[in-house]
Amino acid sequence: MNKRTFLKTSSVLAAGAAFPQLFSCAEKPKSDPRTNWAGNLTYSTDNLHTPKTVAELQETIKKVKKVRGLGTKHCFNKIADSTENQISSAEFNKIISLDKEKQTITVEAGIKYGDLCKYLDENGFALYNLASLPHISVAGACATGTHGSGIKNGNLATQVVALEFVNGKGEIVNLSKEKDREEFGMAVVNLGALGIVSKMTLALQPTFKMKQIVYQNLPMAELEKNFEAIMSAGYSVSLFTDWTKKNISEVWIKSKADDMKEIAPEFFGAKLQTKNLHPIEAIDPVNCTDQMGVEGPWYERMPHFKMGFTPSSGKELQSEFFIAFENAYEGLIAIEKLNEKVSPHLFITEVRAIAGDDLPMSPMYKKTCVAFHFTWKQETEEVLKVLPLVEEALAPFNPRPHWGKIFTLKPSVLQSRIEKLNDFKALMTKHDPEGKFRNEFIDTNLF
Template structure:
């Protein structure tokens, strides 16, 4: 993604045939993503109420992209012609207590189904830091939580239904469809628009969360894996100042946290609830201090009942094989004087390997370096190439929904199964309806 594409603010109106009256179509004002850093390139936003309307829309659109909860910071969901929102696909279809699965409509948000699962005695294996994102969008972009043994949210998917570029309803499962199924889960919006997703669930459990402050970066050299394995889910937060990790968030199953240690590799136990950015009010953060609560009220960093407003920020994230975690961390630390002035906070997490071909974690456990930037576009876009160059020895992959500047040829060289994915794209979208500038540039550009 180049700077010009990222900075565009003009809308381009569709000149072509309109969809049928069966279709709900609205113009949002303004047509921007969640953070407001991107204005979408079309005002044609279609909101089908059912699968039949979705099929009709896709058949009539020459070009179209799926739009979820608008939490992507780049142009992956953008279109110059049409977007189709999945907001009406927000229901829980059914819970299979024998197979340990739940089937939901693809547009449902994690925060909308977690209490239902817990009330029925079940849980998901992991959640992202924010619960206000849709299941389909999170899985399509390989969004994740933390935990060295926890796969991304997409790894919970055991079956998926979507409407492809030919308007066909396609159903695939992990059990029967192998790599094609995997490609349909982490699909970057290039195969079709998901309508229904089945997720693996497990028996519900209670969790506790504690925060430690001021972990010396020197402790990471010999203990990085041990630190990231110190709980069910562990996150490190740093602003890259003073060679210090300001906060370590440790989330554990209640049964595994009988006692809370006063110290963690040199970091001291916090005596009050904290926000990841220490200066901010933690009122909307999930409860800490070792207070026991349901899994879905501890795994995210922010409360389910908290509806985030548009945040003036930018986000980028890079994944490196875990064996290079410390080296990658210190490569970024060398840029601290350049990074710190433009940064709110960096979060470091771990994600287990998976078998999803377009996932950054395909066959490798990774460490994630997530940057929440001030919305200083020029400065951040100038910094990203330096960060990417610093991480280059470790072949970093970017998060599909965050901003990055990796050259397309470099990115493509790091996607082992890209050629196979393109064949699956051709099968399900032979006319390239779901290809936009982001897909054309990053998967096909030179």
């Protein structure tokens, strides 16, 4: 079954939070545990294993023929799906140790960023970057190359300095950036294809305070000559647009408090906002992190949304494409030309910059990228007709998709854009010779 057929048939509009940034409330959601967070995909097996120890994890892997790891279910495609077995990381949610001298923390792989950040801050430390969503697990985010924003900030996987996983043979494998540089780099953004990660060690920096401000209505034409200056205006910068008015509706700038001395009333023609805003202006910003230059802890400003809110029903889909930073404006204009086809099915697009890295399966491998993140209405059939148009518009810039979101790129095209794909396949053979962790997604897109 191909992606198009699958996503059409599996678009069950179950409760869940694909993009809780858009829809959130205090009421706990009613969700089917055998669907993903968005409710657009129903998992193909009811055999869910939830080991509590590494020994139990080893035993489970040894006894099954096929299995996939399952984190916080925030992927929108079949990357975590299995027709036979899934292993949940839910019980691997503890902090193992904090090394203040080395400035690292070792955690179990299933811990969520939202549960980790306050502990770090209380002990004088911070992560280098965070995604918009605090409910995702550390291992799942790193395995798919998930990221935050910042032209000098790498994706979340770049914070990993060591990891432990159980491979397809049931063996415990430990790799570190210091001792196993080449294999380690290949194993961090791993797509769940090498084994089940049990713990990770992350690099830290001293804790700090942040402020964020939001400007409205930046003319898109300003990006032609000033894109780098705009995206470098803070520690983290995000642009939001629905492509309807040839402008950027909101510019979110987050800076270390000591770096934001003065707040200008204008920013490349955009006006400073006078109240807190949601990325979609019509939505109540109650769940958004504080703006207007109000100082707060790094983990309460770096994400767009507060750590404490409870996600609720949101019927949406997500896609994301990465191109080299130097092609950012051309890529943006190529998408803007599709506005009449894109906008009717879209909630919002976020444009971000992410620093390059040395992780071969990362979309940012060897190049700083700009990301075009589409949050679509859950109109699966229509979105699947628009996506090829977006991919074709970006084709001159060799886009890579986010591994956990919806895309329709031909496997041969995707494979041609992964420089060290054969090396990754060799590592799969080494650690999973029987192909226990291969599923339809891996077979289709990598083989």
